[in-house]
Amino acid sequence: YFRLSIRSPPQIPEVILPEDIFLGVASALRIELNRAFAILRDISSGKDLKKFLMAIAGLWVLSILGNCCNFLTLLFVCFVLLHSVPVLYETYEDQVDAFAEKAEAEIKKQYAVFNVKVLSKIPKGPLKTMKLA
Template sequence: MADHAGEPESVVESVMEKITDTFHGHDSSSDSDNEKKSSPVSSIKAKIYRLFGRETPMHKVLGGGKPADILLWRDKKVTAGVLGVATGIWILFELLEYHLLTLVCHISILALATLFLWSNASTFVNKSPPKIPEFGLSDDIVLDVASALRVEMNRAFAILREIASGRDLKKFLAVIAGLWFLSILGSCCNFLTLLYISFVVLHTVPVLYEKYEDQVDSFAEKAEMEIKKQYAVFNVKVLSKIPKGPLKDKKVA
C-alpha cells in the first residue's frame, strides 16, 4: 500500500518538474529572442549616419571643458553674458562708429584717473593707499604662445601645399568653393560684422544641432548622397576628360 501511495506522488513530482522545465525553456528562449532582437537594433544604432562622420558627442567635439559648456549653453548666464559683450562691442564699433584707438585711450584715461583719485583720496580719510598690482608677461607664456602659433601656421602651410599639389581634386574644388563663398560674403559686409556673425553662429548652431541632431543628420545623409551622385556625373562628363600628367615628388636635398 505504501508503494502504491508513493507512485501518485512521484508522478505528480515528475509532472511538476516537466512544467517547470518547460517554463524555464520558454524564459531562456524568450531571453535569447530578446537578445537576437536587441542585437540588430544595437547594430542599426551603431550604423546611424552622423554629420562629418562624428562618433563622439558634441561636447567632446568642441573640446570639452568650460569652452564647450559656453558654446552649448550649459551655463546660460555665462553664455548670455559673452554674447551680450560681443553684441555691445559690435554696436559700439559698427553702429556708433567708435574707433578702437579712441576706445583704448578713453578706457586708459578713465582707469588712470580713477586710480589717481583713489590713491590721493585715501590720504584724507587716514587710510593707506591701495596697492596697484604689477602686470607683466613671463617668458614662458610668450614662448608657449609663439610655439602654438608656429605649429598651427606650419600645419596650415602643409594643408595648402597638399591642396595645391593637385593630388586631391575634390578637396581642391571644396576649398575654391569655400574661398569664393567667403569673398562674396566679404563684399556684403566688413570684417567686424563678419566676425560678429561667425561668433553668433558659433554660439547658436552647435546647441541647435545638438537638440535636433537626428533630423539634421537624416537630411544631411540625403544631401550627401545627392552630392555624390552629381559629383559622379560631373567626374564622368568633365573631370575624367582632363589630361593628367604623372606626378613626381621632388627630393629635397
C-alpha cells in the same frame, strides 16, 4: 566720526602653470599646423584636384560674403552662429542627422556625375620637375 582701520593686504594665491600642459598644447598645435601646411602644399602643387576645387569654391564663397558685408558684421554673425548652432543641434539632433545623411548621399551622387562628365576628361600627365640652375 570716521574710524580709520588699517587692514592687512589681501592674500593673493600663487598661480603656477604646469609645464607639461603647455608642452602638450604646443606639440598638438605643431602637428596640426604641419598637417595644414601639407594640405596647402597638395592644393598648390595640383596633386589633389578635389581639394583644389574645394579651395577655389571656398575662396569664391568668402569673396561673395566679403562683398556683402564688412568685417565687423561678419564677425558678429559668426559669433552669433557659434553660440546658437550647437544649442539648435542638440535640440534637433535626430532631424539634422537624417537631413545630413540625405544631403551627403546627394552630394556624392552629384560629384560622381561631375567626375564622369568633367574631371575624367582632364588629361593627367606627369608633373614636371624644375631644374635648379
